Amino acid sequence: MWKWNDKRNQFYLHQFLPEQPDLNYRNRAVREAMKDVIRFWLDLGVDGFRVDAIGHLIEDAMLRDNPWKPGMFGVDSYHAQIHKYSKNQEETYEVSHEWRLLLDEYGASTKKSSNISYFRVMGFESFDPPENIQKHMGNETYKNLHFHLAPFILDRNLNSSGILNWIQTQLRVSSLSGAPSWSVGNHDWGRVGDKGGPEISLPTFMIIFLLPGVVTSYYGEEISMTELPLRPDQKDKDPHDANMYRTPMQWDDSPNSGFTKKRIPWLPVNPNYWSINVKRQAGEKDSQLNNFKRLMKLRKTPTVKNGKLAMCTPTPWLFVLQRYLDGEAPIVVVVNLGTEMEVISLNDCSFSLPREMEIHTASPNSGFKTGDKLVVCNANDGTHCPELRPRSGLVLTSISSSASSIAGIPVHPLLTAALSLAVSSFLWKYY
DSSP: OEEEETTTTEEEEOSSOTTSOOOOTTSHHHHHHHHHHHHHHHHTTOOEEEETTGGGSOOOTTOOOOOBOTTOTTOOSGGGBOOSSSSOOTHHHHHHHHHHHHHHHHHHHHHHHHSSOOOOEEEEOOOSOHHHHHHHHBOSSSBOOSEEOOOOOOOTTOOHHHHHHHHHHHHHHOOTTSOOEEOSOBTTTBOHHHHHOGGGHHHHHHHHHTSSSEEOOBTTGGGTOOOOOOOGGGGSSOOOGGGGGOOOOOOOSSGGGGSOSSSSOSSOOOGGGGTSSHHHHHTOTTSHHHHHHHHHHHTTSHHHHHOEEEEEEEETTEEEEEEEOTTSOOEEEEEEOSSSOEEOBOTTTOOOOOSEEEEEEEOTTSSOOTTOEEEOBOOTTOTTOOEEOTTEEEEEEETTTHHHHHSSOOOOOOEEEEETTEEEEEOOOOO
């Protein structure tokens, strides 16, 4: 959108808020200035960056108008246009390639000076088609950005085939110059419990925490925080609709949940902080927080770090994945996405599993408990097979090696970065 500036007596372009004027990345001086900004933060020791809305980086060289969608001519809405000239221009991938080379340069210099391999990373947000995502990541000979940061919106209608297709697509577009990336919530779209219901939150993280690649978790998901629609008077300072997902972290049951000693924070604390907070869940064995910690610890096992992936959809609503590695304990995730009981029969999965496995993690609504034994059932008709409650999940490990392969392993570096308004944890798997 073009907006007049009285001080300069000129129009300027902005694709988002008027306070966010667009930069002209076709100007070489602008590109070099931005690389200096990146160098500034790298010299301070940051580990990485998040690039928001990367498809909007460069516009058409002739600044041609976008065509209108059929029947939308003249409608004052971003969604009324086909963004042919204001998004995903080929030169965008040239800029991101330059940024990748700069990051690799810093990584190489660090390795040379300290003899330690040290990656500097850049993730990007994009909700564009897979072919655009693949271009942003590049390939072996033309490296672009490291991983894709955009949440998969898991609503109540998503079935096991939908999960399978999403995972296969992410694996396909992630090239050898990058890594697969998994997230289900962020500061603009909310948390998985807001979209899919609180009961599916932990089962969803059972899936994404145990996939190969990078995991991004939006703050508050580890304790099942929920959105808080704001009153009109609470929007005066900042009217952004997504602020319902950005309320303060809920640490304890003290005033303002321990987030601030000020009487009124910038955004209000969710009133449910008295029951949903870190302090309370830290003391509950099977809380969302402690189950999160169990899954993060499981990510550090050789099976998850280096193992292969197999997936299966025994029924339209039952999703199963397996991580396996020679000489290590297999790990199996079983999630019921539906609203009815599902028989846990793996006859169609072709997995090589022990007859009996141990439940490493169970969602509270599953009907099972952590540490229970579960007989792996391969019956064609599901006779005498265990059943899983709706919207629940299990993580299974080998009884003989589940304890030994989870405890006593070296701690893999945890890369933590402040990404825009979202505070996210990146658990990086190096290839």
